[in-house]
Amino acid sequence: MSIIALDHVTKRFGETIALNDFSLHVEAGELFGLLGPNGAGKTTAISVMLNLYPADSGTIRIFNHSMPKDEQTIKRRVGIVPQHVSVYDQLTVFENIQFFAELYGFKPAEAKQKTVAALDFVELTPHQKKRPPELSGGLLRRLNIACGIVHEPELIFMDEPTVAIDPQSRNTILENIRELNRRGATIIYTSHYMEEVEMLCDRVAIVDEGRIIAEGTQDELKDQVMTLETARIKVDALTPGLLGRLESLERVKKVEYEEPFLDVSLEKDTPLAPLLDVLHDEQVRFTSITVDRPSLNTVFLALTGKTLRE
Amino acid sequence: MKLWTFIKYDVKQQLRDRSTLFWMLIFPIILIFGLGTMLSAIFNSNFSLPVTDVAYVEQSTDDYRVPLETFLADDDIQSFIHLVPYDSIAAAETGVNDGDADVILHLDGPDVRLLYEEPSTIEFDVIEAILRQYTDVANQQIMLAETGVSAPFESETFIDSESIDLSGRTPTSLEYFTVTISIMTALFGAFYITGMLSEEQPMTGSYLRIQAAPVKRIEYRLARSLSRYTLIFLQLVLVFWFSHFVYRSFSLDYVHFGLLFIAWLALALYGTAFGFLVSSLPRLSRSTKDAIVNGFVAIIMILSGGYVPGFDQVTLSVAPWAQYVFMPIFMREGILQVLLRGGDPAVFWQSLGWLALHLLVFATLSLLLWKGVNRRGAI
Numbered sequence: 001m002s003i004i005a006l007d008h009v010t011k012r013f014g015e016t017i018a019l020n021d022f023s024l025h026v027e028a029g030e031l032f033g034l035l036g037p038n039g040a041g042k043t044t045a046i047s048v049m050l051n052l053y054p055a056d057s058g059t060i061r062i063f064n065h066s067m068p069k070d071e072q073t074i075k076r077r078v079g080i081v082p083q084h085v086s087v088y089d090q091l092t093v094f095e096n097i098q099f100f101a102e103l104y105g106f107k108p109a110e111a112k113q114k115t116v117a118a119l120d121f122v123e124l125t126p127h128q129k130k131r132p133p134e135l136s137g138g139l140l141r142r143l144n145i146a147c148g149i150v151h152e153p154e155l156i157f158m159d160e161p162t163v164a165i166d167p168q169s170r171n172t173i174l175e176n177i178r179e180l181n182r183r184g185a186t187i188i189y190t191s192h193y194m195e196e197v198e199m200l201c202d203r204v205a206i207v208d209e210g211r212i213i214a215e216g217t218q219d220e221l222k223d224q225v226m227t228l229e230t231a232r233i234k235v236d237a238l239t240p241g242l243l244g245r246l247e248s249l250e251r252v253k254k255v256e257y258e259e260p261f262l263d264v265s266l267e268k269d270t271p272l273a274p275l276l277d278v279l280h281d282e283q284v285r286f287t288s289i290t291v292d293r294p295s296l297n298t299v300f301l302a303l304t305g306k307t308l309r310e
Numbered sequence: 311m312k313l314w315t316f317i318k319y320d321v322k323q324q325l326r327d328r329s330t331l332f333w334m335l336i337f338p339i340i341l342i343f344g345l346g347t348m349l350s351a352i353f354n355s356n357f358s359l360p361v362t363d364v365a366y367v368e369q370s371t372d373d374y375r376v377p378l379e380t381f382l383a384d385d386d387i388q389s390f391i392h393l394v395p396y397d398s399i400a401a402a403e404t405g406v407n408d409g410d411a412d413v414i415l416h417l418d419g420p421d422v423r424l425l426y427e428e429p430s431t432i433e434f435d436v437i438e439a440i441l442r443q444y445t446d447v448a449n450q451q452i453m454l455a456e457t458g459v460s461a462p463f464e465s466e467t468f469i470d471s472e473s474i475d476l477s478g479r480t481p482t483s484l485e486y487f488t489v490t491i492s493i494m495t496a497l498f499g500a501f502y503i504t505g506m507l508s509e510e511q512p513m514t515g516s517y518l519r520i521q522a523a524p525v526k527r528i529e530y531r532l533a534r535s536l537s538r539y540t541l542i543f544l545q546l547v548l549v550f551w552f553s554h555f556v557y558r559s560f561s562l563d564y565v566h567f568g569l570l571f572i573a574w575l576a577l578a579l580y581g582t583a584f585g586f587l588v589s590s591l592p593r594l595s596r597s598t599k600d601a602i603v604n605g606f607v608a609i610i611m612i613l614s615g616g617y618v619p620g621f622d623q624v625t626l627s628v629a630p631w632a633q634y635v636f637m638p639i640f641m642r643e644g645i646l647q648v649l650l651r652g653g654d655p656a657v658f659w660q661s662l663g664w665l666a667l668h669l670l671v672f673a674t675l676s677l678l679l680w681k682g683v684n685r686r687g688a689i
Binding site: 052071072073075077078080082086088089090095099100102103104105148149160181 | 312315319323324326329411515517518519520521522523524525526
C-alpha cells in the first residue's frame with residue numbers, strides 16, 4: 001500500500017506553474033529521492049503534501065488519509081527537516097527540541113525523554129545547553145534534524161538537509177538518515193546533489209519544471225536513457241591501423257584518442273573481448289581499462305538536456 | 311495544552327532577547343527615572359510659585375468663614391495666594407475674564423469650591439490640594455465635635471510640607487508615561503500583527519515547523535498574542551511599581567485601574583486593527599509596511615505628548631479636531647485626570663466610542679483590501 005499517493009496535483013503561484021499534473025506514489029519503508037535542479041518543484045511538492053500550500057487541483061492521500069481533510073491526523077505522524085535551519089535562537093538546543101516534542105502532544109516529562117533520545121541520535125548531547133547562534137553549520141543542521149524527528153514520525157520529509165555543510169557533518173547526517181530508515185521510517189529525501197541520492201535512495205523521481213519526468217530504481221532510470229557505454233583504455237602509444245580496426249568492430253559506435261586515453265563508445269552490454277584482441281594483435285600495451293557507467297546526472301542530462309547544477 | 315506550550319516558550323524567548331529586555335523593561339525605567347529627575351530639578355527647593363490672584367466669594371456664616379480665612383491668612387499660604395474679595399460669583403467671573411483674578415474660591419455655606427478653567431496649571435493644582443487638605447481636616451473636626459470629642463484647631467496642621475512639596479509634581483512623568491506606555495501597547499499590537507503576518511508566509515523560518523505540526527493556526531495566533539500581551543502587562547506592572555516606590559508622592563489609590571485596563575485593551579485592539587489594515591495594503595513590501603507603522607507610531611507619540619510631555623496641549627490648541635482623529639482615547643481633555651485622579655468618566659466613555667468608530671473603519675478597510683488581494687490571487 002502506498003504511504004503517499006499524489007495524483008494529478010497542480011499548484012500555481014500567479015502565472016507560474018510550480019507543480020504541473022504531479023503524481024507520486026511512495027511505499028512504506030522506502031528511502032525515496034526527489035531529484036531535480038533548484039526551482040524544479042521539489043520543495044513545493046513537500047509543501048503541498050503537508051498542506052502548507054493548498055493544492056489547486058488533484059488528490060493527496062497520506063497514510064490512506066485525505067489531505068487536507070484529515071490534516072491534523074496526518075501531521076501527527078509526519079516530521080519535516082526543512083531546507084533552512086528552522087529553530088529559535090533564544091532557546092537552547094535542548095529547549096528547541098523539547099518545544100517541538102511538546103507541540104506533537106507529548107507531556108513535558110515525556111517530551112524530555114524524547115529530547116534526550118533525539119540529542120543522542122544526532123550526537124548533540126554535549127551541546128544541549130548552547131543556543132543555536134553558538135553552533136557551527138554542521139551542528140545546526142543536526143539540530144534541525146533532531147527537531148524534525150523528536151516525535152518519532154513514521155514519514156519524514158528531508159528537504160536538502162545537507163546544504164552548505166562540511167563533508168564530515170554531511171557523512172554523519174547521511175548515516176543518521178540511513179539509520180532512521182533502518183528503524184522503519186519512510187523518508188522522502190530531496191536534493192540537487194545526485195551523489196547523495198545515488199548513495200541513499202532506493203527509488204528516485206526526477207523532477208523538472210513541476211513534473212516528474214522519470215521515476216524508478218536507479219538501474220531502471222539508467223536503463224531508460226542509456227544505450228551506449230564508454231570504455232576508456234590507457235595506452236602507451238597508438239599504431240597506425242588501430243583506430244580503423246577498432247571502429248570496424250561490431251557494436252562499436254565511435255573511437256577517439258586523446259593521449260594517453262583511448263575512448264571507445266560501445267552499445268550497452270557489449271563484450272570487451274574483441275576489443276582486447278585487437279589491442280593484442282596490434283601489440284599495443286595498455287595499463288588500465290574502465291567502463292564509464294551512467295550516473296543520475298547523465299540520466300537527467302539525457303532527459304532534460306541540462307545538468308542538475310544549472 | 312499547546313496554547314500553554316506556545317506561551318511558555320514564547321515568553322521565555324522574549325525575556326532572553328536583549329533588545330526586547332531593553333525596550334520593554336530597561337528603557338521605560340530609564341525614561342521614568344530621567345523624566346523624574348528632570349522634573350525634580352525643575353521643581354527644586356529654590357523654586358517658588360508665582361502669586362495667584364484668587365477671586366474670593368464668601369456666602370457663608372462665621373462658623374465656616376473664620377476657620378477658612380484664618381487658614382488662608384497663614385504666611386506660607388499668603389506667599390503664593392492673593393485673595394481678591396468679590397460679592398458674587400458673577401462679579402468674580404467678570405474679574406477673572408478681565409484678568410483681575412485667575413481662579414475663583416467660593417465658600418458657599420459649608421462648601422468650599424475652587425472654580426477654574428481647563429486646562430489647569432500647577433498653581434491651581436497646588437491650591438486645590440491645600441484646600442482639599444483643609445476640608446479633610448475640617449470634616450474630621452466637625453465629626454469629632456459631633457461625637458462630643460474635643461479637637462483643638464491648629465492651623466499649622468494643614469501645612470504638610472511633604473504634600474505641598476512641589477517635587478510631588480514628579481508623578482507627572484508617570485502621567486505622561488502612562489500615555490506613552492498605553493500608546494506603545496496599542497501600537498505594539500500593530501507591530502505584532504504586521505510582524506506575525508509577514509512571518510506566517512509558508513516555508514519560512516520556524517513558522518514552517520509550526521505549520522507542519524498538528525497545530526491549528528488560530529491556536530498559534532491566540533497563544534502568540536497572549537504571550538506578547540503578557541509581556542506588555544509585565545511592563546506596565548513594572549512601570550507602576552517603579553513609579554510608585556521611587557516617587558512615593560504618587561498614590562496608586564487614585565488610579566482607576568478598571569478604566570485604565572479598559573483603555574489599554576481598547577488601544578491594543580486599535581493597534582491590532584491598524585496592523586491588519588497596513589498588512590492588507592496591496593503591492594507594498596514588508597519594509598514599506600513596517601515604515602508606515604513606525605511612522606504612525608512616531609506621529610502619534612509626538613502629537614499625544616508621549617515623547618514631549620505637554621505637546622498634546624500644543625497639538626490640541628493648533629488642531630482641536632486631532633482629538634477625534636488621532637488616538638481619541640488620550641488626546642481628549644481631561645482623560646488623564648479621569649484615569650489617574652478620578653472625575654466624571656463621561657469623557658472617557660465618549661472617547662471609547664470614537665475609538666470604536668476608528669476600529670470599525672480600520673476593520674472594514676482591512677476586509678475590503680484583503681478581499682481584493684485574494685481576488686487578484688496574490689500571496
